[in-house]
Amino acid sequence: MTLFSRLAHVCIGATDLVESERFYVESLGMEKAFDFTRAGQRIGFYLKAGDATFIEVFAEESEPSAERPLIRHFCLEVEDMDTAIAALRRRGADISEKKFGADGAWQAWITDPSGVRIELMQYSDDSSQFSGRPVELN
DSSP states (O other): OOOEEEEEEEEEEESSHHHHHHIIIIISOOEEEEEEEETTEEEEEEEEOSTTOEEEEEEOSSOOOSSSOSEEEEEEEESOHHHHHHHHHHTTOOOOOOEEOTTSEEEEEEEOTTSOEEEEEEEOTTOHHHHOOOEEOO
């Protein structure tokens, strides 16, 4: 049984958010989907990378390091979060409980043996990925 629909997104850090947006939008011709803000400040954005696949970009507050790499995580889309979590737990995986994210999608987290974080995501009809609604983070 295949649990995953597609690669949903890759999350990367940006040492210069404005320059990163310019590169991806103007140089590569990608379309920005929406912004992330915190306390009224823009801290990141989502880019459309084809179909329902995205690149998530967040401003880096410090220089990249082994503890804070520029590629933060990758995300796999699932059709049914509860089924995916149950199946992964049956296989011995240590996966978080699901939570409803500020972007209107369900998410759960797992880490591979090398420390790479993997997000599982189940979109809702109102997810920012499809509505374009900006996301205010706490």
